Amino acid sequence: MHYYRYSNAEVSCWYKYLLFSYNIVFWLAGMAFLAAGLWAWSEKGVLSDLTKVTGLHGLDPVLLVLLVGIVMFTLGFAGCVGALRENICLLKFFCGAIMFIFLLELAVAVLAFLFQDWVRDKVKEFFEINIKSYRDDIDLQNLIDSLQKINHCCGAQGPDDWDFNIYFNCSSESKSREKCGVPFSCCIPDPAQKVVNTQCGYDVRKKSKSQWDDQIFVKGCIVALEAWLPKNIYMVAGVFIAISLLQIFGIFLARTLISDIEAVRAGNAF
Numbered sequence: 001m002h003y004y005r006y007s008n009a010e011v012s013c014w015y016k017y018l019l020f021s022y023n024i025v026f027w028l029a030g031m032a033f034l035a036a037g038l039w040a041w042s043e044k045g046v047l048s049d050l051t052k053v054t055g056l057h058g059l060d061p062v063l064l065v066l067l068v069g070i071v072m073f074t075l076g077f078a079g080c081v082g083a084l085r086e087n088i089c090l091l092k093f094f095c096g097a098i099m100f101i102f103l104l105e106l107a108v109a110v111l112a113f114l115f116q117d118w119v120r121d122k123v124k125e126f127f128e129i130n131i132k133s134y135r136d137d138i139d140l141q142n143l144i145d146s147l148q149k150i151n152h153c154c155g156a157q158g159p160d161d162w163d164f165n166i167y168f169n170c171s172s173e174s175k176s177r178e179k180c181g182v183p184f185s186c187c188i189p190d191p192a193q194k195v196v197n198t199q200c201g202y203d204v205r206k207k208s209k210s211q212w213d214d215q216i217f218v219k220g221c222i223v224a225l226e227a228w229l230p231k232n233i234y235m236v237a238g239v240f241i242a243i244s245l246l247q248i249f250g251i252f253l254a255r256t257l258i259s260d261i262e263a264v265r266a267g268n269a270f
Contacts, residue, residue, distance in 0.1 A: 011086055011260050019083040019253040023094075027076025033069025037062050040139065059130055061139045071101075079254070086261050095254035102247045109240065124222055127156035131164045134183070145185035151228065153221035154186035159205060159212065161220070162186075170205060180205045186216045 040062040075097055082090030112119050134141055148154055155161030162168040162182050170180040180203060187200035204216055212218050229236065 011257070011264055015253055015257045015260060016083050016086070019250075019257055020080055022250055022253060023076045023079030023083065025076075026072045027080055030069050030071070030073030030076050033065055034073060037066035037069055040065070044138070059126075059133075059140060059143075060137055061143050079250070082254075083257060086257075088258055088261055091254050091258050091261075095251055095258070098247050098250050098254070102244065102251070105240075105244070120222065120226075123225075124156045127221065128161060128164050131155065131161055132166075134165050135167055145183060147221060148183070148185040148217070151221055151224040152217045153219050153224040154182055154217045155220050156222050157220035158218060159186060159216060162205075178202065182216055188215060188217060 044062075075094055078090045078094040078097075081087065082094055130140060130144060134144060159182050163170055166174065167176040167178045168181055168183075169176075178201075182201040182204055184196060184198045184200050186204075187197070190197075201216060204212065209218075
């Protein structure tokens with residue numbers, strides 16, 4: 001390892017500490033995500049039995065939180081230490097990773113726009129898989145309930161999608177009390193009720209479809225999302241642009257600091 005003493009030139013403190021400040025926020029946020037994810041897993045007993053993760057066929061929201069936390073923590077750490085120690089390897093790793101994430105986001109956005117039918121089918125398939133695992137994981141259950149309540153929707157394409165779940169399936173073989181019903185999050189809320197009726201969806205689908213409108217949301221969540229997106233396109237675009245600008249700013253700071261360090265070391269090498 002080589003150590004350099006800069007007698008005539010120094011690395012710009014402005015870029016150095018600005019990059020450090022930029023990354024300390026992500027580092028701390030990554031630690032918070034990791035702590036929240038590990039706490040949630042400990043509450044579900046996953047940390048004592050990791051097979052519970054592979055046993056869930058749907059999405060475990062905690063796994064997504066942990067993944068985001070690991071990425072943010074790693075990049076934040078690399079950026080902070082790289083800036084303070086003027087470590088070119090860590091700075092290049094940080095810069096390359098941010099560039100990769102930025103290009104990946106851009107590619108996903110372009111492909112989602114060009115192949116909308118394929119994306120719609122994949123979203124439908126993803127939603128149906130998670131409907132099957134609705135009762136297998138409390139976090140997944142809360143996520144689906146929140147999605148249905150916020151968007152006033154039920155199922156992927158409609159309430160009948162809940163036949164994919166063994167507890168809500170209308171088949172004669174099912175002995176569940178929830179048979180031929182829907183989760184309470186599909187129910188149209190009654191303003192007069194202060195306590196949530198978790199049994200409001202029982203036996204709903206045993207009735208004729210003409211009667212569903214009075215009790216549950218009949219619109220599928222994919223349809224609701226497709227209706228929501230055009231109305232909020234400017235907000236979505238604004239969020240995407242804001243995130244992109246933050247990433248570009250981080251890349252600019254890292255590349256500028258790398259060039260500054262290399263220039264100073266080259267000047268002091270002679």
